[in-house]
Amino acid sequence: MSNQKKLKKLPQEVVNQIAAGEVIERPASVVKELVDNSIDAEATEITIKVRNGGISLIEVSDNGTGIPEEDLAEVFTAHTTTKLESLDDLNTLMSMGFRGEALSTIVAVSNVSMISKYEDENIAHKVNFNSPDDYKVTGAARESGTVVAVENIFENVPVRKKFLKTAQTEYRNILNILTPYFIIYPNIHWQLFKDGKKVVDLESTSSKAGKIDKERVNEVVNQDFVERMESVFFDGNGMQISGLVAHPSDHMSRTKYQYIFVNGRHVWDNGVAKSVFQAYDRYIPHGKKVPFILNVQIKP
């Protein structure tokens, strides 16, 4: 008798859960996707609430444009986006998102509800999901913008849940994801609540998005060296680089406090970091590092 296993097609629900695990690895990935959506909705107030390192609850609330009632459930299906219409758009796109994937992914691995007040409608609406295709839309109370609540991440995907770390570590990941946003969006009033307690409250400044504002950096990084940082600006080769670099006397061994943004998106690039450290070569001891925050603007 052959013991060859029979070939089976996976149920769609399982396919979706596996795919979701690729985009959403941990609570911090949910926070990132929701915050990106709030930024794309032109929010100037973003409040994030997390419980139990985001494992029990992640809630992101904004005062952005909101979502029309007829789209409220639809935005949770795969490949639905208002940000991209054709392949050509990919060349000029400035939004954080464009795949139309994040919300459909999140709803596949957690309990989700959303309340949104679309700017051109009179009342807000709420959508509540039991599962990706079992949901209810009702009227709700909300002045403006959108709030998304994500509960019990990976509760229905035990293999993924197993890889979650302690609440403390997951919280640290969330804070690491959020810190660059706090820096590069000084125009946004950010608030963060951890287990019911307010831990971050950054009033918006008069600086535009993408402008590295010393006051904001001071509040976020909260280190003595920030006061001594110098502004830099470079314009050429089709790009502009602006930001803050540390005084040579503030060199350190740790690779911390080095932030690189490209068109406002947080990235890491060894080449850029190396160039900066090389520029300091004769002023700091060999192998030491310096804090810097740079935004590279390139025309898409």
Ligand SMILES: Nc1ncnc2c1ncn2[C@@H]1O[C@H](COP(=O)(O)OP(=O)(O)OP(=O)(O)O)[C@@H](O)[C@H]1O
């Ligand atoms: N906070 C929000 N305010 C207004 N509209 C939103 C908000 N969140 C989501 N949307 C709408 O829902 C759509 C789907 O969101 P989703 O995050 O799934 O995809 P996306 O942002 O278009 O692309 P990506 O998958 O790359 O994030 C968005 O295109 C947008 O129209």
Ligand SMILES: [Mg+2]
């Ligand atoms: Mg998105």
